[in-house]
Amino acid sequence: MLIATWNVNSIRTRLSQIIDWINQVNPDVLCLQETKVIDDSFPVEPFEKLGYSVEVYGQKSYNGVAIISKIKVENVKKGFCDCKDSDQNIEIFLDQKRLISAHINGIKIINVYVPNGSSLESEKFEYKINWLSCLASFIDKQVKKGELICLMGDFNIAPSNLDIHDPIKYEGGIMASLCERNALNNVLKGRLIDSFRIFEKNNGHWSWWDYRNKAYELNKGWRIDHIYISKELSSKLKSSVIDSSPRANIRPSDHVPVMIDINLNDINVDFFEDEDDFFEI
DNA sequence: ATGGCAGAAGCATTCTGA
Numbered sequence: 001m002l003i004a005t006w007n008v009n010s011i012r013t014r015l016s017q018i019i020d021w022i023n024q025v026n027p028d029v030l031c032l033q034e035t036k037v038i039d040d041s042f043p044v045e046p047f048e049k050l051g052y053s054v055e056v057y058g059q060k061s062y063n064g065v066a067i068i069s070k071i072k073v074e075n076v077k078k079g080f081c082d083c084k085d086s087d088q089n090i091e092i093f094l095d096q097k098r099l100i101s102a103h104i105n106g107i108k109i110i111n112v113y114v115p116n117g118s119s120l121e122s123e124k125f126e127y128k129i130n131w132l133s134c135l136a137s138f139i140d141k142q143v144k145k146g147e148l149i150c151l152m153g154d155f156n157i158a159p160s161n162l163d164i165h166d167p168i169k170y171e172g173g174i175m176a177s178l179c180e181r182n183a184l185n186n187v188l189k190g191r192l193i194d195s196f197r198i199f200e201k202n203n204g205h206w207s208w209w210d211y212r213n214k215a216y217e218l219n220k221g222w223r224i225d226h227i228y229i230s231k232e233l234s235s236k237l238k239s240s241v242i243d244s245s246p247r248a249n250i251r252p253s254d255h256v257p258v259m260i261d262i263n264l265n266d267i268n269v270d271f272f273e274d275e276d277d278f279f280e281i
Numbered sequence: 282a283t284g285g286c287a288g289a290a291g292c293a294t295t296c297t298g299a
Contacts, residue, residue, distance in 0.1 A: 009287075009288070009298085010287090010288055010289080012288095013287090013288065013289095034288095034298085036288075036289070060289080060290085061288085061289050061290070061296090061297085062289085062296095062297070062298085116297090116298060116299050117299090118297090118298085118299085156298095156299070174299070175299065208299075210285085210286080210299065211285085211286035211287050211298095211299095212284075212285040212286045212287090212299095213284080213285055213286085214285095215285095215286095222299085224299080251287085253287095254286090254287080254298090254299080
């Protein structure tokens with residue numbers, strides 16, 4: 001089962017590139033961020049023609065997430081709908097469409113577009129940290145329900161200095177601060193694993209290059225797009241890779257796809273047994 | 282140290298992103 005995530009920076013501008021990439025890679029599930037369209041304007045037909053169903057949660061101009069899947073999608077949820085008793089007031093998160101989740105093949109697929117935060121002094125930074133706190137509550141709930149989780153998307157955080165081309169220059173700044181890394185680790189709590197780091201321990205692997213200053217030509221990138229999986233899934237993981245090739249396209253997104261290949265042959269049975277246990281509680 | 286590039290809205294220029 002191939003599961004991918006890609007911040008496409010406008011679904012309408014990037015549509016043909018996304019279709020080309022799907023035809024090359026043939027993912028089972030593709031999670032998109034920064035679609036930048038209201039749901040009625042999302043171009044669903046090109047995906048449906050290729051045998052995919054499309055679930056969208058978007059808004060005008062900014063943000064917007066979508067799940068595109070060849071496998072049956074169930075129990076679609078939009079936003080932090082399961083966080084009512086957390087210590088966060090989720091009302092402030094309702095107008096920014098940044099999270100969509102669903103069950104696919106017995107796995108809870110959670111697609112996120114984490115706020116950028118602008119700078120550490122900004123009000124947007126506080127929003128980012130609060131948003132991540134709410135995400136932590138959301139994940140806590142899923143774990144308590146016994147879900148197997150695949151949490152992916154644009155996190156706008158480099159988890160370690162290995163994930164920045166020049167960690168000295170950017171140390172402590174936006175996307176690299178201890179505050180953001182702590183907030184991310186509070187989401188993961190050790191129970192969700194960075195799939196990419198299971199296979200690759202070295203630096204030099206980027207998922208985003210700034211449009212400015214010839215960042216791509218100079219390979220000055222960051223790894224800020226991630227796929228986190230439940231510990232229980234890690235032994236089933238066959239690969240986790242970043243496909244940097246679409247960054248060389250004409251008019252590319254500034255992000256590239258990240259994907260995992262996971263062997264689900266013997267997972268569903270275990271999962272549904274666990275689910276029965278859960279419902280008896 | 283600073284500015285730089287891209288997309289949306291909408292028609293000149295501003296806002297936002299990372």
